[in-house]
Amino acid sequence: MIFDLARQSVRDLNGFLHGDLQAKGLPDVQVLSPNGAHSVAVGVNAPVKIAIEGHVGYYAAGMNQHADIDIRGNAGPGVAEGMCSGSVHVRGFASVAAGAAAHGGLLVIDQDASLRCGISMKGIDIVVGGDVGDYSAFMAQAGRLVVCGNAGDALGDSLYEAVIYVRGAVASLGADAEEQPMTAQDHSVLRDLLGRAGFDYDPREFRRIGSARKLYHWNVDANQEY
């Protein structure tokens, strides 16, 4: 099934994707000429393969469940936000807030991700081939963020139980984020994630950032200084 967004609307595409795809035999879908359109392939709830041939704008593949969505270009703000399951693969770079507040699934970004990657993530796994910008994994609650390049300022600020693995340099850690020892289980988790994302790095090159859990309880003696 091919949708050419030079001739058809995003509403045509998403209307089809929201229909009964089981009854249609779970067809592979190809999207041509996205040209930066917003909300391409959002809210899909079926195990279909969707290939998007070009750059997308805001919120592409948001709220995905079950689908494997391949973006063969760059993604605008909020790619795969709110994803619950399935996978989203961005072949280029991603703008701000990639994978924001997502509960599950795998988001792979081959190149860099901008600021706030994985903000408030709630269970998604995100693997970024390049760098991530400032405030990535801000208030991240669950899931794993893997950064094969460098991380910007305030990485993991106010982190809950999400875990961050970074291969390169970290400009600065956010409040309550700390470097923690890598265990055999971390190596195993990381090997699996890197393998599924298609990156050939040695897990031993990565460091683990987790929550120091000092913000979990109100500390009256801190006098508002954190």
Place this chain on the structure above:
Amino acid sequence: MCGIVGLLLKKPALRPALGELMLPMLIGMTERGPDSAGLAVYREPVAEGRCKYSLYVSNGRADWPAIGREAGKRFGSDATLDANANHAILTARADRDAIAAWLADAHRDIAVLSAGQAMDIYKDIGTPAAIAERYGFSRLSGTHVVGHTRMATESAVTPAHAHPFTFGEDFCLVHNGSLSNPNDVRRQLEHEGVRFVTDNDTEAACRYIGKRLAEGDDLAAAMTKGFDVLDGFYTLLIGTRDTLAIVRDPFACKPAIVAETDDYVAISSEYRGLAALPGVASAKLFEPRPRQLYRWQVQ
């Protein structure tokens, strides 16, 4: 929300097509800014000693031929006036004070939108497509252009509130975002003798940076101070006679994407604004990083 677009042509042979290349960029940003649009186009500078003024008549009616003859009598026979709907470009050997005095005296409904040797300004209310049609944007030629589509969030929708804003000569600025301290910046500048035309937040940013440049800072020094002074969300696109520049606030709250080829540098809020450019499929694409000045010179 607003849209910004910028285009600088590296190859002189492309300069006659500046408007044609830019037009799909501006129209591509209509959803981000449907209520007003405007642009500054930079062209071959006028002869030394002459200055161009972009004029705008607020009531939509002006007897431009008569006003042109009047300018000729007042500022010398080589003064020219090129009318374009309710805008006109006056070129004359006269400084800004002389022009202002003449207009205050004889044409109170005509505003001076800009002054300089290279820059012309057009801005108005309506959709980008309607404004482009009204002023023939597709026929513009020049070295670079700074454009804007506006969705007003903090001040009125009038031609004066539309972007670009200007300061001094050949300096303009457009803005996507909202400043949280424009009144502080305005009060400080007014104290230093700067006059404002509107209550628009972008005008405060424009006059702040423009004044720093007028006092001798280069763009990098002006923006270093600007990052400390301007609070809020902003992607700013700046034009000078020979430069196109962009900065994003430290949180990169507002988007921007750059496409660079051997032929041009194109900047837009979103890729949608770049998609129609020839050769964009093989262009180097990147998002400007926060708190970093990017600039390109006319060669």
